[in-house]
Amino acid sequence: MGRKKISGSHRKVDQASHHKRRKKERANREIKERIQREFEFAERIQKEPGLTDLLKGGDSK
Numbered sequence: 001m002g003r004k005k006i007s008g009s010h011r012k013v014d015q016a017s018h019h020k021r022r023k024k025e026r027a028n029r030e031i032k033e034r035i036q037r038e039f040e041f042a043e044r045i046q047k048e049p050g051l052t053d054l055l056k057g058g059d060s061k
Contacts, residue, residue, distance in 0.1 A: 006014065
């Protein structure tokens with residue numbers, strides 16, 4: 001048995017809420033990815049002491 005046909009105005013509501021949810025999910029994913037990149041960068045700084053000198057503007061040579 002098929003789904004009941006949705007009227008045009010209600011379809012717009014469905015579509016809008018779907019787009020809103022997708023937008024929110026995308027934003028959350030981008031935030032998580034940025035946090036992950038920052039975490040990996042912080043780990044790299046701890047492993048390679050020469051990088052902290054570069055970040056401070058000092059010359060490690």
